[in-house]
Amino acid sequence: xxxxxxxxxxxxxxxxxxxxxxxxxxxxxxxxxxxxxxxxxxxxxxxxxxxxxxxxxxxxxxxxxxxxxxxxxxxxxxxxxxxxxxxxxxxxxxxxxxxxxxxxxxxxxxxxxxxxxxxxxxxxxxxxxxxxxxxxxxxxxxxxxxxxxxxxxxxxxxxxxxxxxxxxxxxxxxxxxxxxxxxxxxxxxxxxxxxxxxxxxxxxxxxxxxxxxxxxxxxxxxxxxxxxxxxxxxxxxxxxxxxxxxxxxxxxxxxxxxxxxxxxxxxxxxxxxxxxxxxxxxxxxxxxxxxxxxxxxxxxxxxxxxxxxxxxxxxxxxxxxxxxxxxxxxxxxxxxxxxxxxxxxxxxxxxxxxxxxxxxxxxxxxxxxxxxxxxxxxxxxxxxxxxxxxxxxxxxxxxxxxxxxxxxxxxxxxxxxxxxxxxxxxxxxxxxxxxxxxxxxxxxxxxxxxxxxxxxxxxxxxxxxxxxxxxxxxxxxxxxxxxxxxxxxxxxxxxxxxxxxxxxxxxxxxxxxxxxxxxxxxxxxxxxxxxxxxxxxxxxxxxxxxxxxxxxxx
Numbered sequence: 003x004x005x006x007x008x009x010x011x012x013x014x015x016x017x018x019x020x021x022x023x024x025x026x027x028x029x030x031x032x033x034x035x036x037x038x039x040x041x042x043x044x045x046x047x048x049x050x051x052x053x054x055x056x057x058x059x060x061x062x063x064x065x066x067x068x069x070x071x072x073x074x075x076x077x078x079x080x081x082x083x084x085x086x087x088x089x090x091x092x093x094x095x096x097x098x099x100x101x102x103x104x105x106x107x108x109x110x111x112x113x114x115x116x117x118x119x120x121x122x123x124x125x126x127x128x129x130x131x132x133x134x135x136x137x138x139x140x141x142x143x144x145x146x147x148x149x150x151x152x153x154x155x156x157x158x159x160x161x162x163x164x165x166x167x168x169x170x171x172x173x174x175x176x177x178x179x180x181x182x183x184x185x186x187x188x189x190x191x192x193x194x195x196x197x198x199x200x201x202x203x204x205x206x207x208x209x210x211x212x213x214x215x216x217x218x219x220x221x222x223x224x225x226x227x228x229x230x231x232x233x234x235x236x237x238x239x240x241x242x243x244x245x246x247x248x249x250x251x252x253x254x255x256x257x258x259x260x261x262x263x264x265x266x267x268x269x270x271x272x273x274x275x276x277x278x279x280x281x282x283x284x285x286x287x288x289x290x291x292x293x294x295x296x297x298x299x300x301x302x303x304x305x306x307x308x309x310x311x312x313x314x315x316x317x318x319x320x321x322x323x324x325x326x327x328x329x330x331x332x333x334x335x336x337x338x339x340x341x342x343x344x345x346x347x348x349x350x351x352x353x354x355x356x357x358x359x360x361x362x363x364x365x366x367x368x369x370x371x372x373x374x375x376x377x378x379x380x381x382x383x384x385x386x387x388x389x390x391x392x393x394x395x396x397x398x399x400x401x402x403x404x405x406x407x408x409x410x411x412x413x414x415x416x417x418x419x420x421x422x423x424x425x426x427x428x429x430x431x432x433x434x435x436x437x438x439x440x441x442x443x444x445x446x447x448x449x450x451x452x453x454x455x456x457x458x459x460x461x462x463x464x465x466x467x468x469x470x471x472x473x474x475x476x477x478x479x480x481x482x483x484x485x486x487x488x489x490x491x492x493x494x495x496x497x498x499x500x501x502x503x504x505x506x507x508x509x510x511x512x513x514x515x516x517x518x519x520x521x522x523x524x525x526x527x528x529x530x531x532x533x534x535x536x537x538x539x540x541x542x543x544x545x546x547x548x549x550x551x552x553x554x555x556x
Contacts, residue, residue, distance in 0.1 A: 063534060066534075067531045067534075071154050071155065071158065074154070074158065076157075076158060077158070077159070077160035079160050079374075080160075080162060080163040081163050081164070081379050082163040082164050082165065082166045082379075082381075083163075083166075084166055084167050084381075085380060090106045090107070090109075091107050091112055092106075092382075092402060093166075093167035093381065093382050094107075094380050094381075094382055095380045095381065095383070095437070095438035095439070096112060096115075096279070096382070096386075097278075097279055097383065097386070097434070097436050098132065098133055098137060098138060098139065098140050098280070098281035098436045099112060099115065099130070099131065099132070099133050099280075100132075100280060101276065101279050101280055103276070104393050104398065104400060105275070105276055105279050105390075105393070108131065110131075111131040114126075114129055114130045114131065115130050115140075118130055118143070119143060119146075122144065122146075122147045124144060127140065127143060127144070132281055133279070133280030133281040133282070134277075134280050134281050134282050136283070137281030137282050137283065138281045138282075138283065138432075138436050139436065140436050140437065141435055141436045141437035142372065143372070143376045143437070145368065145369055145372040145376075146369075146372045146373045146375070146376040146377045147373075148369050148372075150366050150369055152363075152366065152528050152531060152532075153363075153366070153524055153525075153528035153530075154524070154527040156369045156370040156373045156524075157373055159370055159373075159374075159520060159523055159524060161374060161516050161519070161520050162516065163379075164381045164513075165510075167387075167403065167404075168403040168404065168405055169211070170209065170211040171211040171213065171512075172387075172405060172408070173404075173405035173406075173407040174206065174209035174210075174211050174212040174213070174407070175213075175510040175511050175512060176384060176387050176391075176408050176510070177205060177206065177209065177408055177413060178206055178212070178214065178227070178504070178510075178511060179426065179504050179507060179509075179510060179511075180388070180414070180417065180426060181202040181205065181206065182227060182302060182501075182505045182507075183267070183417070183427045183428070183505070184202070184413055184416055184417065184427075185198050185302060186301065186302035186303040186306065186429070186505060187264040187265065187301055187302070188302070189300050189301045189471070189473045189474070189475065190238065190239035190240065190300060190301060191300070191470065193223045193224075193226060193239070194223050194224070199223050199226065200223070201412065202226060202413075203221050203222060203223055203226055205411055205412060205413060206221045206226070207220050207221040209407055210407065213511065213512070213515070214226075214511060215228050215229070215234065215235055217235070227239075227501060227504075227505070228494075228497065228501070229494060229496070229497025229498075229500070229501060229518075230497075230515055231493035231494075231496070231497065231518075231548040231549070231550070232489070232490060232550045233486075233487060233489060233490020233491070233493050233494065234490065234493050234494050234497055236483075236484050236486065236490055237470075237481060237483055237484060237490075238468075238469075238470040238471070238481055240298075240299045240300075240305070240471070240494075240498060241321075241494040242324070242465050242468055242469070242486060242491045243317065243321035243324055243325075243491055243495045244257060244299050244308070244317065244320075244495065245257060245298060245299065245470070245471065245478060246469060247324075248320045248323050248324060249323045249324070249327045257298060257320075258296035258297065258298060259296055259298075259307065259308055260292050260293075260296055261296070261297045261475070262290050262291060262292055262293070262303055262307055262429070263291045263292065264303070266291050267288070267421075267428065267429070268287075268288045268428050268429070268430060268431040268433070269288075269385060269425060269426070269427065269431070269433045269507075270288075270417070270420075270421035270423055270425050270427050271287050271288075271423070271425075272392065272423055272425065274287040274288075275385070275389060275423075275425050275433075278385075278432060278433050279385075279386070281436065283432065284431035284432050287431075288431055289431065290430070290431065297474075297475030297476060298471045298477075299471070299475075299498075300471040300472070300474070300475030301475065302502075302505040303429065303505075304475060305498065305502040305505055306429040306502055306503075306505040306506035306507075307429065307506075308502060309444060309502035309503050310429060310430055310506055312499075314361070314364050314447070315360055315361045315365075315447075315451060317448075317451075317495060317499055318360045318364065318448075318452065318454075318495075319360070321455060321492065321495060322353055322356050322360065322455060325455070325459050325488065326353040328465070328466065331460065331463065332459055332460055332463045332488065333347075333351075333458065333459055333460060334457070334458055334459055334460050334543075334544065334545075336540075336541050336542070336543075336544050337351050337458070338351060338536075338539055338540040339351055339352075339538075342539075350536065350538070351458070351538070355458070356454065356455065356458045356459075359458075360450075360451040360454040360455060362528075363450040363451060363453075363454055363521075363524065363525050363528055364447050364450060364451045366450075366524070366528075367443075367449070367450035367451075367521045367524050367525075368443050368446070368447065370446060370450075370520060370521070370524045371441055371442070371443045371446040371517065371520070371521075372437070372443070374440070374520070375437055375438040375439075375440065375441070375443075376438060379438060379440045379441075380438045381438050381439045381440035381513075382439065383434040383438075383509075384426055384434075384439070384504075384509065384510060385426050385428060385433045385434055385507060388424060388425050388426040389425060390404065391404060391408070391414070392423055392424040392425050394409075395414070395424055396424075426507050427507065428506065428507035428508070429505070429508075430506065430507075433507070433508065434507070434508040434509075439508070439509055439513050440512065440513050440516075440517075441513050441514075441516055442500055442503055442509045442513035442514050442517045443517075444499050444502075444514075444517075445496070445499070445500035445503070445509075445513060445514040445515075445516075445517030445518045445521065446517045446520050446521035446524070447499075448495070448496035448499045448500055448517075448518055448521060449517065449518035449519060449520060449521025449522040449523075449524075449525070449548065450521035450522065450524050450525040451521075451525075452492050452495060452496045452518075452522075453522045453525035453529075453545070454525055454529075456489065456545035457525075457529055457543040457544075457545055459488050459492075460488060461487060461488050461489030461492070461545060461546055462487055462489065463487060463488045464485045464487055465486045465487065465488065465491060468481040489545075489546055493548060496518050496548070497514065497515075497518070500513075500514030500515070500517060501514055519548060522547060522548055526553065526555065529543050529555045530555055533555050533556060541556060542554055543555040543556075
């Protein structure tokens with residue numbers, strides 16, 4: 003079977019001359035003007051407001067940023083080689099294309115997808131056969147080719163290869179997702195004493211390549227399903243920024259949400275699963291049924307519903323409003339208006355500035371994610387992995403190279419006993435959206451937006467009057483444990499959003515953890531350009547990255 007490898011756009015170039023040959027010629031005049039000293043355009047009176055000088059300064063600011071990005075070495079774009087080495091595209095994204103009864107994609111249809119991705123021409127995507135004439139379409143693959151006007155180009159970022167289908171890493175991630183589905187209805191406040199949680203802890207702790215957080219080298223109920231950044235295993239599972247009331251203009255909004263009823267799972271019927279893989283719209287085999295009263299985010303089902311229905315910058319906009327309400331000491335200590343008295347922040351360096359920037363990187367981060375999703379990795383979703391597991395275990399005449407650590411999980415027996423299949427119970431009737439899983443778009447956005455919030459607020463600030471949820475999710479109660487900081491709760495916010503998608507059954511941990519880091523890189527590239535645009539006496543942006551290392555941008 004002939005298969006195509008990842009396209010690795012753009013190719014790494016070894017010298018400036020070769021770079022200048024890409025996509026046309028950069029004029030010599032542009033390069034000369036960009037490198038001229040700024041004062042070449044000042045007049046005899048050194049007028050600060052000289053129009054020609056100002057125009058040149060603006061020109062040079064932009065061309066300097068463009069040249070820095072142009073001259074930076076381009077990265078390699080590794081992938082796990084599953085597409086080229088596994089038969090039948092077992093671990094490649096194929097949802098929306100035609101499949102046989104085992105959920106194996108039509109090879110010719112997949113090759114047409116690869117050809118369209120290689121050309122980047124809209125008309126070529128229209129030649130790809132759909133699984134069903136009235137089925138859903140592929141989610142915006144051409145976004146992978148779009149350009150941005152702030153920060154580095156989406157194609158100039160990289161992440162490591164996704165786990166291989168047969169690896170112990172993949173086994174651990176798939177098993178975690180299955181346990182997240184099984185335990186969706188358990189309140190986070192009950193994790194320490196719940197028997198199902200205890201089984202999940204033991205199962206994940208035995209995994210040889212589990213990369214979630216641990217305590218003393220072991221998975222515990224306090225680390226289960228949490229993020230890996232500093233502060234994430236401290237305090238309530240849900241970030242304060244997803245619990246506290248949100249000051250919203252002239253009112254205040256309680257973070258109460260519609261939550262599906264306990265046990266309201268989907269995609270556990272094989273015929274419906276296959277229909278969905280072909281791009282079909284849910285037949286009504288299962289439907290979403292809600293609790294009568296709205297709830298706070300008190301369990302996995304509530305969290306998964308939140309991340310299935312949120313809009314582009316919703317969680318981060320809310321966090322900015324909450325932090326603004328903490329007062330001026332919640333802003334970063336190096337904010338230029340923290341040390342002056344005659345001047346005050348706003349429009350710059352106040353809440354409106356924060357909201358604008360986090361919104362700008364939130365949307366743009368998706369272009370960064372879509373390049374990796376469509377043009378490099380094309381990793382299949384968790385619902386596909388468990389379709390393979392189902393057919394493998396039922397002895398349907400097929401055998402797949404699934405790691406034995408995944409096949410020996412007691413979680414498999416639990417879902418089969420409940421549903422009669424080994425399929426992954428999802429939070430939505432349609433399962434995952436129609437684009438590849440790695441990295442998670444929500445996670446890349448979380449990394450970018452939270453990085454912007456960190457740049458403007460004081461990470462060491464202790465959050466006043468923290469809260470947690472009651473076991474039924476109907477009320478908030480005071481939290482009395484270890485103090486919670488802005489940095490820790492922002493880290494937790496990013497992971498709540500990313501891991502919430504895992505709980506919903508549409509992503510894996512690596513999609514989130516590595517996606518957050520990718521979004522952070524994009525936001526940092528934007529901050530490196532922005533820091534040069536201000537006239538304030540500003541030492542630069544300073545914050546801790548998700549890996550705990552300090553970052554200064556000046």
